Amino acid sequence: MVIGKVINRVVSTRKYDSLQGYKLLVIEPYDQPGKERFVAADMIGAGEGEYVLVSFGSAAQHGLTREAPIDAVIIGILDQEPEAR
Amino acid sequence: MVIGKVINRVVSTRKYDSLQGYKLLVIEPYDQPGKERFVAADMIGAGEGEYVLVSFGSAAQHGLTREAPIDAVIIGILDQEPEAR
Amino acid sequence: MVIGKVINRVVSTRKYDSLQGYKLLVIEPYDQPGKERFVAADMIGAGEGEYVLVSFGSAAQHGLTREAPIDAVIIGILDQEPEAR
Amino acid sequence: MVIGKVINRVVSTRKYDSLQGYKLLVIEPYDQPGKERFVAADMIGAGEGEYVLVSFGSAAQHGLTREAPIDAVIIGILDQEPEAR
Amino acid sequence: MVIGKVINRVVSTRKYDSLQGYKLLVIEPYDQPGKERFVAADMIGAGEGEYVLVSFGSAAQHGLTREAPIDAVIIGILDQEPEAR
Numbered sequence: 334m335v336i337g338k339v340i341n342r343v344v345s346t347r348k349y350d351s352l353q354g355y356k357l358l359v360i361e362p363y364d365q366p367g368k369e370r371f372v373a374a375d376m377i378g379a380g381e382g383e384y385v386l387v388s389f390g391s392a393a394q395h396g397l398t399r400e401a402p403i404d405a406v407i408i409g410i411l412d413q414e415p416e417a418r
Numbered sequence: 419m420v421i422g423k424v425i426n427r428v429v430s431t432r433k434y435d436s437l438q439g440y441k442l443l444v445i446e447p448y449d450q451p452g453k454e455r456f457v458a459a460d461m462i463g464a465g466e467g468e469y470v471l472v473s474f475g476s477a478a479q480h481g482l483t484r485e486a487p488i489d490a491v492i493i494g495i496l497d498q499e500p501e502a503r
Numbered sequence: 504m505v506i507g508k509v510i511n512r513v514v515s516t517r518k519y520d521s522l523q524g525y526k527l528l529v530i531e532p533y534d535q536p537g538k539e540r541f542v543a544a545d546m547i548g549a550g551e552g553e554y555v556l557v558s559f560g561s562a563a564q565h566g567l568t569r570e571a572p573i574d575a576v577i578i579g580i581l582d583q584e585p586e587a588r
Numbered sequence: 589m590v591i592g593k594v595i596n597r598v599v600s601t602r603k604y605d606s607l608q609g610y611k612l613l614v615i616e617p618y619d620q621p622g623k624e625r626f627v628a629a630d631m632i633g634a635g636e637g638e639y640v641l642v643s644f645g646s647a648a649q650h651g652l653t654r655e656a657p658i659d660a661v662i663i664g665i666l667d668q669e670p671e672a673r
Numbered sequence: 674m675v676i677g678k679v680i681n682r683v684v685s686t687r688k689y690d691s692l693q694g695y696k697l698l699v700i701e702p703y704d705q706p707g708k709e710r711f712v713a714a715d716m717i718g719a720g721e722g723e724y725v726l727v728s729f730g731s732a733a734q735h736g737l738t739r740e741a742p743i744d745a746v747i748i749g750i751l752d753q754e755p756e757a758r
Contacts (some may be wrong), residue, residue: 334527334574336513340568342500343421345471349481357419358492359500364540370449372471375536377517386515386527388572390470391476391561391646391731396519396572398471400429402473402481402493408572409518413471415529416511421657421667426590426671433664434651442641456618457589457641465636466622476561476646476731480639487643487663489649504697504712504744506683534710547687556685556697558722558742560733561646566689566742578742579688585699586681596756598676600726602717603749604736612674612726614755625704627674628725646731657728657736657748659674 336415339379342361351401353362358407360387363415370404373405384411385408419473419493421500423446428457436486443492445472448500458463458490469496504558504578506533506585509549521571527580528577533585543575546575554581589643589663591670594636598627601605606656613662615642618670633641639666674728674748676755679719683712691741694708698747701728703755712723713745 337360344380345357355374362382373387374397386409388396396406422445427485430442440459447453447470459482460471471494473481507530515527525544532538533554543557544567556579558566566576592615600612609630617623618639628642629652641664643651651661677700688714695714702708703724713727715739726749728736736746 335539336529336542343471344495345496346495346497348471349462351480351541357494359421367455368539369420369447369488370503372421377519384516388574390574392563392572392574393477394572395521395570400480401542402472402477402479404475404477406572408522409513409515409527412514412516428641428669430664431667433641434632436650437663442664449632454590454617454623455597457591478647485650487647487661489647490646494610498594505709506699517749526756543743556683556688558744560744562733562742562744564742565740572684573727573738575700578692578740579685580695582684598749599752600696600749601752603726606735607748612749614676624675624702626709627676632686648732657734657746659728659730659732665738672701 334386335374337361337385338363338385339383339385340370341381349402355401355403371405373407374403377407377410379407379410385412389409419471422446422470422472423448424464424468424470425455426466434487440486440488456490458492459488460492462492462495463496464492469499504556505554507531507552507557509555510533510540511551519572525571525573538588541575543577544573545577547577547580549577549580556582589641592640592642594634594638594640595616595625596636604657610656610658626660628662629658630662632662632665634662634665639669657673677701677725677727678703679721679723681721681748686735689742695741695743704736711745713747715747717747717750723732724754729735734749
């Protein structure tokens with residue numbers, strides 16, 4: 334998993350029906366903000382600016398309520414901003 | 419998932435039969451255009467220059483209509499270009 | 504797998520119920536400390552500062568006692584700090 | 589998937605029996621020739637210097653005729669060299 | 674798959690029981706020795722300094738004799754050092 338910061342929401346009208354109901358959020362890697370941002374599904378109510386824990390790959394399916402072509406899911410919201418290095 | 423921009427179509431005559439009917443598009447990572455481009459299957463009608471959401475790995479199989487050796491699928495088209503950083 | 508050093512624990516109150524009981528640790532890649540840190544589940548009692556071996560992806564599920572949206576697991580603790588290059 | 593250029597063949601006498609009959613080719617990423625080369629199985633007759641489309645991970649199994657510890661497969665040969673950026 | 678050079682063995686007394694009997698080796702990517710080293714299981718007798726072919730992810734399970742939380746396996750030993758670029 335990686336820790337990231339929620340940036341904003343992805344708005345996509347034309348998409349797979351199986352994505353309906355999943356909130357998709359743009360995430361910035363916490364540790365290396367210059368690294369590529371990615372998108373994860375959120376089902377636990379993460380908000381912009383919060384630090385979250387994201388799981389990738391086939392493990393992400395265990396965090397969905399039904400099968401969907403989603404490869405990253407927010408599995409936890411950190412209680413506070415992680416310590417800087 | 420990652421957000422990318424559709425560049426153009428891959429033209430390949432000699433390929434697996436199981437790829438017939440899948441449109442394969444070259445995608446440039448939105449966030450870091452200098453990073454390596456990749457190829458994703460498109461079944462929702464993405465066009466050149468559009469910004470799309472791509473899912474990778476085993477999750478991509480959930481976006482196909484039949485099993486195929488495809489590891490990346492366009493799952494949504496963004497309503498507008500993402501905000502710059 | 505990769506070798507990493509345990510930094511500290513992730514504290515997350517709002518998370519998936521399926522994560523209850525799993526200790527989640529921030530890991531720094533041993534070989535390249537400047538590279539992105541990641542988070543792995545620990546079930547073998549790794550402590551801060553120890554060097555551990557981490558397995559990723561679907562293989563990580565084989566290291567869990569029940570299915571969970573976890574994509575990285577500590578599978579061993581090194582007897583001593585690895586040799587420097 | 590990624591586009592790569594076939595460099596040469598891997599010669600390995602001591603290997604898993606399940607690899608017998610699979611031609612294994614060293615591939616250079618097309619887009620970023622300085623990036624790490626990788627190895628993919630070829631079952632469609634790709635030759636040195638040709639540009640190919642490679643699929644990775646569990647998807648690669650769908651391109652094999654039997655289960656094998658192979659994580660990358662050439663799934664198509666491009667009709668021509670891709671456009672430079 | 675990637676080609677790497679065997680550096681040495683990982684010594685870990687505290688580890689998953691399911692890892693017993695698997696020799697775990699530190700591997701340096703052949704092509705880019707400065708890139709992060711990784712660890713792979715070896716069941717075909719690779720020795721230090723040899724060049725090996727490593728398969729990752731779910732494919733690695735096909736190279737194990739029983740399920741284990743192992744995400745990388747040495748599947749072949751190269752007959753000779755690969756050509757320099």
